[in-house]
Amino acid sequence: xxxxRKVTLADVAAAAGVSxxxxxxxxxxxxxxxxxxxxxxxxxxxxxxxxxxxIASTLAGGPTSLVGVVFPSLSNHVYSEVFxxxxxxxxxxxxxxxxxxxxxxxxxxxxVVRDILSWQPAGVILTGLDHxxxxxxxxxxxxxxxxxxxxxxxxxIGGNVGISFLEAGELVAREVLAAGYRxxxxxxxxxxDDLLATxxxxxxxRVLQRAGASPITELHDEGRSSIALGRQMxxxxxxxxxxxxxxxxxxDLIAAGGLLHCLADGxxxxxxxxxxxxxxxxxxxxxxxxxxxxxxRRREVGEMAARMIVGAALSLPRREPPEGEGRHPASGLxxxxxxxxxxxGETLRPVTAPAGG
Amino acid sequence: xxxxRKVTLADVAAAAGVSxxxxxxxxxxxxxxxxxxxxxxxxxxxxxxxxxxxIASTLAGGPTSLVGVVFPSLSNHVYSEVFxxxxxxxxxxxxxxxxxxxxxxxxxxxxVVRDILSWQPAGVILTGLDHxxxxxxxxxxxxxxxxxxxxxxxxxIGGNVGISFLEAGELVAREVLAAGYRxxxxxxxxxxDDLLATxxxxxxxRVLQRAGASPITELHDEGRSSIALGRQMxxxxxxxxxxxxxxxxxxDLIAAGGLLHCLADGxxxxxxxxxxxxxxxxxxxxxxxxxxxxxxRRREVGEMAARMIVGAALSLPRREPPEGEGRHPASGLxxxxxxxxxxxGETLRPVTAPAGG
DNA sequence: GGCGCGTATGTTAGCGCTAACCGAATACGG
DNA sequence: CCGTATTCGGTTAGCGCTAACATACGCGCC
Numbered sequence: 143x144x145x146x147r148k149v150t151l152a153d154v155a156a157a158a159g160v161s162x163x164x165x166x167x168x169x170x171x172x173x174x175x176x177x178x179x180x181x182x183x184x185x186x187x188x189x190x191x192x193x194x195x196x197i198a199s200t201l202a203g204g205p206t207s208l209v210g211v212v213f214p215s216l217s218n219h220v221y222s223e224v225f226x227x228x229x230x231x232x233x234x235x236x237x238x239x240x241x242x243x244x245x246x247x248x249x250x251x252x253x254v255v256r257d258i259l260s261w262q263p264a265g266v267i268l269t270g271l272d273h274x275x276x277x278x279x280x281x282x283x284x285x286x287x288x289x290x291x292x293x294x295x296x297x298x299i300g301g302n303v304g305i306s307f308l309e310a311g312e313l314v315a316r317e318v319l320a321a322g323y324r325x326x327x328x329x330x331x332x333x334x335d336d337l338l339a340t341x342x343x344x345x346x347x348r349v350l351q352r353a354g355a356s357p358i359t360e361l362h363d364e365g366r367s368s369i370a371l372g373r374q375m376x377x378x379x380x381x382x383x384x385x386x387x388x389x390x391x392x393x394d395l396i397a398a399g400g401l402l403h404c405l406a407d408g409x410x411x412x413x414x415x416x417x418x419x420x421x422x423x424x425x426x427x428x429x430x431x432x433x434x435x436x437x438x439r440r441r442e443v444g445e446m447a448a449r450m451i452v453g454a455a456l457s458l459p460r461r462e463p464p465e466g467e468g469r470h471p472a473s474g475l476x477x478x479x480x481x482x483x484x485x486x487g488e489t490l491r492p493v494t495a496p497a498g499g
Numbered sequence: 500x501x502x503x504r505k506v507t508l509a510d511v512a513a514a515a516g517v518s519x520x521x522x523x524x525x526x527x528x529x530x531x532x533x534x535x536x537x538x539x540x541x542x543x544x545x546x547x548x549x550x551x552x553x554i555a556s557t558l559a560g561g562p563t564s565l566v567g568v569v570f571p572s573l574s575n576h577v578y579s580e581v582f583x584x585x586x587x588x589x590x591x592x593x594x595x596x597x598x599x600x601x602x603x604x605x606x607x608x609x610x611v612v613r614d615i616l617s618w619q620p621a622g623v624i625l626t627g628l629d630h631x632x633x634x635x636x637x638x639x640x641x642x643x644x645x646x647x648x649x650x651x652x653x654x655x656i657g658g659n660v661g662i663s664f665l666e667a668g669e670l671v672a673r674e675v676l677a678a679g680y681r682x683x684x685x686x687x688x689x690x691x692d693d694l695l696a697t698x699x700x701x702x703x704x705r706v707l708q709r710a711g712a713s714p715i716t717e718l719h720d721e722g723r724s725s726i727a728l729g730r731q732m733x734x735x736x737x738x739x740x741x742x743x744x745x746x747x748x749x750x751d752l753i754a755a756g757g758l759l760h761c762l763a764d765g766x767x768x769x770x771x772x773x774x775x776x777x778x779x780x781x782x783x784x785x786x787x788x789x790x791x792x793x794x795x796r797r798r799e800v801g802e803m804a805a806r807m808i809v810g811a812a813l814s815l816p817r818r819e820p821p822e823g824e825g826r827h828p829a830s831g832l833x834x835x836x837x838x839x840x841x842x843x844g845e846t847l848r849p850v851t852a853p854a855g856g
Numbered sequence: 857g858g859c860g861c862g863t864a865t866g867t868t869a870g871c872g873c874t875a876a877c878c879g880a881a882t883a884c885g886g
Numbered sequence: 887c888c889g890t891a892t893t894c895g896g897t898t899a900g901c902g903c904t905a906a907c908a909t910a911c912g913c914g915c916c
Contacts, residue, residue: 148641150872161896166874174894191640196617198872200554201901208597208618215583222579229573229600238614240565240597243586257595260553261565283548284505369784398785425782427726428755507902518866523904531864555902558871 149190157186169194170204200262207236209265209451210258214246214336220421220440221269224291227444228267235452237264244269246335252276259284265451271296272337287454287475289447292438293338294479301450301475303443307338310436310482311345314390314418317434317484318346319353321491323388323416326350328360329375329400330392331367339392342420346390358383367392372399380407387415388490394419394435398426401433401489417489434487439480450475506547514543526551527561557619564593566622566808567615571603571693575724577778577797578626581648584801585624592809594621601626603692609633616641622808628653629694644811644832646804649795650695651836658807658832660800664695667793667839668702671747671775674791674841675703676710678848680745680773683707685717686732686757687749688724696749699777703747715740724749729756737764737772744772745847751776751792755783758790758846774846791844796837807832 155165160179167175168183169192175183186192200206211228213221229239242258244251255277258266265287268277271294281288281299288300295308318326328347334340343360350357361379365371372395380386380403391397397419401411409415411431419426422437454475512522517536524532525540526549532540543549557563568585570578586596599615601608612634615623622644625634628651638645638656645657652665675683685704691697700717707714718736722728729752737743737760748754754776758768766772768788776783779794811832843849 148872152872162872163874163897164895166872167895170874172874176894179895191636193613193637193641194617195619195872197554197557197619198901199874201558201871201903202873202875203901204874216573216579216586217583219576219579222573222576225598226572226574229598233600233602238597238599240595241582242595243590245590256550260551262552262554279548280550284550369782395782398782402785423782425726425752425755425780426785428759428783429785430787505902509902519902520867520904521865523902524865527904529904533864536864552902555871556904558873558901559903559905560871561904 148195149192150195151192153190154183154187154192157190158183170199205236206262206264206455207238208240208261208263209237209267209448209455210255210261210263211239211241211267212244212251212254212258213241213269214244216241216243219423220438224440224444224447227441228448231445231448231452235456237452237455246332248272248274252280255280259286264455265289267291267447267451268299269293270337271298271302273299287451289450289475291443291447292440293341294477295341298477301447301454302477303446303450303480304478305438305443305480305482306345307341307438308345308348310420310438311342311347312349313345313482313484314342314420314436315346315349315353317486317490317493318388318390318416318418319349319355320493321388321412321416323491324355325358325383325385325387326355326390327358327379327383327386327388328390328392329362329372329379329396330360331363331365331371331375331396333362333364333392335364336392339420343390343392358386367395369395369399369402372396373403374399376400376403377407380404380409389415389417391417391419394421394423394426394433397433397435397489398429401429401431405430412489412491416491422483422485431489432485432487434490435485437483437485439483442480446478505552506549507552508549510547511540511544511549514547515540527556562593563619563621563812564595565597565618565620566594566624566805566812567612567618567620568596568598568624569601569608569611569615570598570626571601573598573600576780577795581797581801581804584798585805586801588802588805588809592813594809594812603689605629605631609637612637616643621812622646624648624804624808625656626650627694628655628659630656644808646807646832648800648804649797650698651834652698655834658804658811659834660803660807660837661835662795662800662837662839663702664698664795665702665705667777667795668699668704669706670702670839670841671699671777671793672703672706672710674843674847674850675745675747675773675775676706676712677850678745678769678773680848681712682715682740682742682744683712683747684715684736684740684743684745685747685749686719686729686736686753687717688720688722688728688732688753690719690721690749692721693749696777700747700749715743724752726752726756726759729753730760731756733757733760734764737761737766746772746774748774748776751778751780751783751790754790754792754846755786758786758788762787769846769848773848779840779842788846789842789844791847792842794840794842796840799837803835 151165155162168180242254268290290298290302292304294304419433419435422435512519599611625647647655647659649661651661776790776792779792
């Protein structure tokens with residue numbers, strides 16, 4: 143049985159009868175090696191079970207290939223789909239993702255970002271645009287390509303991809319008004335921690351107010367979204383404000399709970415009451431009625447963010463020019479604003495007036 | 500504006516008027532530094548915006564803190580919950596998780612594992628026990644603590660946490676028999692790629708055969724699980740074998756589709772036909788009937804695996820003893836077999852006979 | 857007051873690799 | 887058969903940090 147001691151390039155080189163440098167050239171596919179020696183080195187590496195040491199190569203100035211990805215959480219299905227998009231794009235490249243969770247907590251995010259930077263990453267992907275001054279400064283100072291995703295309402299550090307949650311909220315409210323609802327209430331969970339949910343509620347509120355149909359009430363809860371929570375909040379809301387004719391929820395899960403409550407309670411959906419969720423969660427296709435919702439295009443968001451990082455990371459020289467100053471010379475980091483997609487479903491009445499204004 | 504050049508320990512040391520070594524001691528909280536110098540160094544570090552370089556410190560022999568986690572996919576909700584467990588345990592420790600996806604593909608997994616090892620990780624968590632010989636060899640040779648999760652039916656490389664999918668399948672079949680069903684069919688998606696699904700189907704089949712109630716038929720599909728797929732497969736199955744009185748599905752999503760099909764089709768569930776899923780997916784609580792299913796205890800699995808790694812990583816010395824041979828001296832890596840939890844739901848008839856084999 | 861002891865700081869060497877340079881070997885035309 | 891172009895391969899130095907040892911400094915003690 144082979145010893146457990148780590149096999150280094152030097153071992154491989156010795157076994158192949160060449161210098162370390164030549165072995166290094168072979169391993170990373172740099173040129174200037176004859177076919178014969180290349181074969182010898184490769185054989186030696188395979189024989190010894192050599193595994194490259196990225197730590198050493200990175201320190202010595204090789205390319206970095208880790209990309210830090212910060213999500214608030216992964217239990218939220220939304221982010222795992224974004225991640226799937228990211229990881230699909232990275233797959234054929236040398237980059238790999240390194241996930242860290244911010245836990246909806248600014249101070250924690252700062253620690254996490256510092257941690258990521260300490261690995262000299264090739265790029266960083268952050269969720270949302272709200273970060274502490276410390277985070278912003280660390281990232282700009284580091285010179286690492288940064289892409290912020292999901293939200294686009296604010297000043298990005300580097301690149302930015304997502305939908306405007308404010309506009310998504312406005313969109314929802316406009317659709318609700320167009321369908322003829324006027325006594326609208328808002329229900330949100332995990333507020334105000336979930337900034338994006340807060341933002342879309344704000345957009346909805348704004349449009350309703352402008353149309354002279356200010357929300358009847360707003361019910362918030364700090365708890366984790368769930369169908370049970372949606373049921374319970376909806377019951378409480380309709381109890382206190384029975385005249386409500388439409389509820390805008392901060393996400394699909396609690397909206398689903400609301401729908402089930404309304405159905406169980408004998409309220410006609412969508413005639414007597416309309417319901418809208420957010421996120422276009424696909425397992426909810428099992429509901430008796432298709433929920434009206436908004437698709438935030440999360441898979442695309444992940445893919446585009448990853449592509450931006452790939453572009454920036456592979457074009458960026460590893461060592462900065464000796465006295466260089468300007469960074470990211472148009473490295474492909476830009477702002478991509480996607481349009482949220484409204485999905486009418488069956489929990490809103492058909493439109494009676496054009497959805498403008 | 501501060502320059503973008505990287506701030507090194509040497510810069511901090513110079514600014515604080517001490518040697519690099521002293522600065523290093525302060526930064527990593529090693530002792531032997533007076534309060535006064537510590538304060539000076541800390542001030543200098545904060546002033547310069549110093550961010551430690553883990554690459555360098557790891558190479559120099561500092562502790563490693565990355566843990567590679569390999570999942571087949573993250574779109575499957577099951578794994579994101581496992582990850583949540585892992586990440587909760589790592590959170591208060593210096594370790595952080597580094598996710599890579601194997602995509603249900605052995606060759607790809609080998610590349611991914613090599614990649615992870617090249618980062619000199621403090622540990623590796625793998626899904627399942629089926630890995631190529633190359634993966635097993637790389638991991639044993641590297642001497643890195645390894646924990647394999649989910650499945651426990653096989654020979655682990657290092658530690659192992661999970662349920663027996665074979666037994667889970669057997670459990671399901673026993674419950675089905677106990678409820679009085681005899682003409683049982685099996686339906687699986689993403690087979691045979693999803694090895695764990697394959698395994699639980701095998702367990703079920705075995706018990707059924709032993710009880711003289713061999714499966715009427717088995718329907719497999721390579722596609723991704725979805726409710727639509729479940730509907731369609733169920734329709735096809737019941738069309739071809741109308742006498743079927745119970746269907747065991749490889750997971751909840753396709754089982755949900757089956758349930759919806761049966762209800763739409765006017766078949767009485769659970770009287771005329773029983774249905775069982777697998778995974779205890781919680782968003783499915785919106786189904787009209789609570790699905791019979793098995794909870795594979797994924798959150799706990801993630802937590803325990805992470806705890807094993809924490810134990811092994813923190814107890815293991817960084818540099819191996821000069822001539823040392825034996826590794827993992829009882830480093831806390833063991834085999835933890837959890838019992839799968841059966842949840843009867845409402846899609847199986849109440850038990851008429853004791854559920855013993 | 858010189859001894860030993862413990863705590864604070866500095867010095868030396870090296871982790872495994874790669875960039876940048878440089879010499880040796882090969883090819884080729886005249 | 888020699889000079890020049892063109893490979894191929896080796897040498898030197900250093901990335902930023904830490905282990906291990908060496909040194910300096912204070913302290914109490916007989």
